[in-house]
Amino acid sequence: MNNKIEVREFSFYYGAFQALKNLYLDIRENAITALIGPSGCGKSTFLRCLNRMNDTIRGTRAEGQVFFDGRDIYAPAVDVVELRQHIGMVFQRPNPFPQSIYDNVAFGPRVVGMAARRSELDRLVQESLEGAALWDEVKHRLRDSALDLNPGQQQRLCIARTIAVKPKVILMDEPCSALDPVATLSVEDLMRRLAQEYTIVIVTHNMQQAARASHYTGFFWLGELVEFNTTENLFSAPKAPLTEAYITGRRG
Amino acid sequence: MAVVQKSSQIDAPTDATSQTNWGEWFIEGVIKVAGISSIVIIGLIFLFLLREGLPAFLDIPLRQLFGTRWYPIEDAFGMAPLLAGSLIVTVGAVVIALPLGLTTAIYMGEIAPPWQREILKPIIEVLAGIPSIVLGFLGWIALAPLIQRLGAPTGLTAFTGSLILAYMSLPTIISIAEDALYAVPKEYRGGALAIGATQWQSIWRVVLPAARPGLVIAVMLGIGRAIGETMAVMMVTGNAANIPSLGSGIFFQPVRTMTATIAAEMGEVAQGSLHYSTLFAIGIVLFVISFAINWLAGRLVGMKGMRRSRRGGML
Numbered sequence: 401m402n403n404k405i406e407v408r409e410f411s412f413y414y415g416a417f418q419a420l421k422n423l424y425l426d427i428r429e430n431a432i433t434a435l436i437g438p439s440g441c442g443k444s445t446f447l448r449c450l451n452r453m454n455d456t457i458r459g460t461r462a463e464g465q466v467f468f469d470g471r472d473i474y475a476p477a478v479d480v481v482e483l484r485q486h487i488g489m490v491f492q493r494p495n496p497f498p499q500s501i502y503d504n505v506a507f508g509p510r511v512v513g514m515a516a517r518r519s520e521l522d523r524l525v526q527e528s529l530e531g532a533a534l535w536d537e538v539k540h541r542l543r544d545s546a547l548d549l550n551p552g553q554q555q556r557l558c559i560a561r562t563i564a565v566k567p568k569v570i571l572m573d574e575p576c577s578a579l580d581p582v583a584t585l586s587v588e589d590l591m592r593r594l595a596q597e598y599t600i601v602i603v604t605h606n607m608q609q610a611a612r613a614s615h616y617t618g619f620f621w622l623g624e625l626v627e628f629n630t631t632e633n634l635f636s637a638p639k640a641p642l643t644e645a646y647i648t649g650r651r652g
Numbered sequence: 653m654a655v656v657q658k659s660s661q662i663d664a665p666t667d668a669t670s671q672t673n674w675g676e677w678f679i680e681g682v683i684k685v686a687g688i689s690s691i692v693i694i695g696l697i698f699l700f701l702l703r704e705g706l707p708a709f710l711d712i713p714l715r716q717l718f719g720t721r722w723y724p725i726e727d728a729f730g731m732a733p734l735l736a737g738s739l740i741v742t743v744g745a746v747v748i749a750l751p752l753g754l755t756t757a758i759y760m761g762e763i764a765p766p767w768q769r770e771i772l773k774p775i776i777e778v779l780a781g782i783p784s785i786v787l788g789f790l791g792w793i794a795l796a797p798l799i800q801r802l803g804a805p806t807g808l809t810a811f812t813g814s815l816i817l818a819y820m821s822l823p824t825i826i827s828i829a830e831d832a833l834y835a836v837p838k839e840y841r842g843g844a845l846a847i848g849a850t851q852w853q854s855i856w857r858v859v860l861p862a863a864r865p866g867l868v869i870a871v872m873l874g875i876g877r878a879i880g881e882t883m884a885v886m887m888v889t890g891n892a893a894n895i896p897s898l899g900s901g902i903f904f905q906p907v908r909t910m911t912a913t914i915a916a917e918m919g920e921v922a923q924g925s926l927h928y929s930t931l932f933a934i935g936i937v938l939f940v941i942s943f944a945i946n947w948l949a950g951r952l953v954g955m956k957g958m959r960r961s962r963r964g965g966m967l
Binding site: 496 | 765766837839840841842843844845846847848849850853857858861862
């Protein structure tokens with residue numbers, strides 16, 4: 401399998417505080433990569449570096465390279481807006497816009513000018529909602545407010561909104577932390593299906609979720625990537641003592 | 653004070669716990685009286701207006717009351733010129749203040765770096781505190797000659813009034829609109845950017861629609877400020893109670909607003925005369941208009957799909 405994203409010598413600062421320290425990491429194409437670690441270890445910061453969402457925070461600075469399909473996304477000529485069409489993001493708390501279900505999904509295609517005709521847009525919205533396993537639940541009420549959905553449906557709507565612009569990579573920042581167990585499992589099922597088409601990076605503090613749902617796992621500790629391996633190996637035979645201590649619940 | 657004690661006595665027997673807590677009981681009474689008294693006062697104002705103004709509605713046929721001639725000396729009390737004056741001045745003010753106010757709010761809330769916001773915000777609050785008579789004076793001395801030079805027969809026109817009023821309603825519009833934008837959860841902006849929207853697309857398609865109820869209130873309060881203003885307008889609009897002639901020059905002729913009419917003529921009328929009650933009738937019409945604006949604002953805010961989402965940000 402190819403590397404979709406390659407991270408080299410990457411460091412990140414909030415003002416004077418170094419949040420990420422000299423990271424090397426490869427994200428495989430069409431796989432689910434989980435990032436685990438205790439709160440404040442930098443895993444979410446790292447995720448937000450992959451589509452440069454941290455650019456919106458003042459006083460931050462990045463060093464090193466992140467190659468996406470071989471191109472450094474931190475190179476000066478990179479169009480950040482276009483980059484984010486290719487590397488989408490799903491947030492910790494479901495954040496549907498206070499608009500109709502249809503308009504939420506159609507938002508991306510509209511702003512990037514993907515669907516010129518109404519019929520194309522309709523098809524794209526349907527495909528995206530089907531892709532997010534939400535179509536059957538909402539097809540009769542596309543004009544209803546997205547805020548009327550339950551949290552699990554809202555999160556799947558946010559996933560539908562993200563895949564509507566046909567990204568290559570989907571970043572998920574603890575997408576299930578606001579969901580109940582049933583909704584969590586449905587999002588995990590969805591992730592496995594999406595992995596056939598997309599590359600997925602998920603941050604989670606739930607180790608069972610990482611073990612259940614991912615192919616690769618990286619363990620972060622205090623801004624460093626302590627260990628990176630296939631999920632199976634990392635959980636069954638961790639190499640670093642710190643990793644073992646964390647996944648068995650003795651540290652963290 | 654006597655009222656407070658009276659209400660306390662009424663409450664005491666019905667609420668056993670309050671007997672053990674006199675402080676609580678007292679504060680509750682004070683708050684209750686304050687709350688009810690504001691309602692009572694509004695009611696009394698309206699009753700008083702009705703009492704003084706109703707004779708005009710009864711004694712003057714409606715067609716005449718809303719007719720086109722306002723010559724109190726000849727007993728011609730047609731409000732139409734005054735209504736038209738208020739309308740023209742207010743519409744002009746809104747047309748000027750609305751885009752300026754909203755764009756300023758968007759700039760302050762969404763685009764400006766924090767240090768610029770720190771400077772802009774207090775300045776705008778100071779603007780709100782300038783007495784209207786000072787602005788009227790400025791308009792008279794500085795603005796009117798300028799407008800005359802533009803080719804108007806006189807500098808004291810509806811447009812001059814609109815400019816001053818726009819300036820006066822800007823602080824209201826800006827600060828309320830900015831609060832409305834600030835209340836939009838950060839997650840919406842992040843969500844829009846993360847799909848590949850530009851900052852402007854995120855503002856235009858997500859933030860502004862989400863802030864719409866607050867923005868509507870900002871505009872409505874701005875209009876309310878404009879339509880009720882008296883002093884500044886009286887000084888700069890020329891005070892001619894004529895129906896303005898339609899056409900491109902409509903904003904560049906002297907007009908007289910309802911408020912200015914009341915202020916200018918109230919001192920000279922005999923109490924109880926027809927002229928006197930007609931001035932109160934104008935007050936009633938103003939009252940009704942401001943109620944209508946409030947009602948409209950409520951309707952616009954409560955419209956379908958405008959429900960506010962759960963608030964509260966992460967991080």
